[in-house]
Amino acid sequence: MTVSSDLILSERQGDVLTLTLNRPDQYNALSEEMLTALQAAIDACRADDALRAVVLAARGRAFCAGHDLKQMRGHAGDEAYYRALFSQCGRLMQSLVQLPVPVIARVHGTATAAGCQLVASCDLAVAAHSARFAVSGINVGLFCSTPAVPLTRNVPIKQAFEMLVTGQFISAEQAAARGLVNHVVPDDELDGAVQGLVGAIVAKSPLAIRTGKTMVYRQLGLPLDKAYDFAAQVMATNMLAADAEEGIDAFMQKRPARWQGK
Structure with a gap:
């Protein structure tokens, strides 16, 4: 449209x-x-x-x-x-x-x-x-x-x-x-x-892209140690997402991922 x-x-x-x-x-x-x-x-x-x-x-x-x-x-x-x-x-x-x-x-x-x-x-x-x-x-x-x-x-x-x-x-x-x-x-x-x-x-997970953009710009303003702390927290949360589970399973099973956006 x-x-x-x-x-x-x-x-x-x-x-x-x-x-x-x-x-x-x-x-x-x-x-x-x-x-x-x-x-x-x-x-x-x-x-x-x-x-x-x-x-x-x-x-x-x-x-x-x-x-x-x-x-x-x-x-x-x-x-x-x-x-x-x-x-x-x-x-x-x-x-x-x-x-x-x-x-x-x-x-x-x-x-x-x-x-x-x-x-x-x-x-x-x-x-x-x-x-x-x-x-x-x-x-x-x-x-x-x-x-x-x-x-x-x-x-x-x-x-x-x-x-x-x-x-x-x-x-x-x-x-x-x-x-x-x-x-x-x-x-x-x-x-x-x-x-x-x-x-x-x-073609990538919409959740991962949105998570990543927010994370990248936020960590820029942090000292190195705080940036790593923040990144670890974000990545751990991301690992619990359905898209991450699906993406890893798809990679191991050698098939295209079916993103859910969550």
Whole structure:
């Protein structure tokens, strides 16, 4: 089923949802309205227990050009407005991480500033060969502070800092080498590569995937010993799940597993 709005196109195929940014003439710039629409779409996913993965895509020549600078300049001098806007964007980025299923960025064209932040905030990313990435706020006198948060959690600090202080574009291949994206493919193979990654995910236990995503991000903020304590607790609980029992039995019996999602 396909459900369309002005700013976000939502298409559900089986247990996979594709959300498509739909401001192609504005290079999918993240206006207040776009942020609100995308947040609503992500929030709706949280209550969908049948959902297995989300693909974040975009229409037009660019993936996302970042914040809508024209809209921002319409509020010149209003610090409260800017605080609220950047907080709204930060909440959206965190909601991608907090979503219990994997979120995969399908990147074509350019992903700049908050658009690069969007890619970095997704769990996985597949980029077309022609895609380019930058945190280019510095070029207009604005350090990309909020994009720096997920960028420095994806990319080694010296390489991230170079991007932040130069505003220079990096290629898709450089983005992959630095850990910003998982795979780079020819432009005409982008959809197939995304679907291949999605297929590999949905073939696994839905319970294990949801458990694992939550565990991975939570342990990142813990000291090493506490991370191991937490991981051991999660894994022990996971071992009691029906899916784990079925998966191990299927492996030993050399047959496909029949996941129950519990």
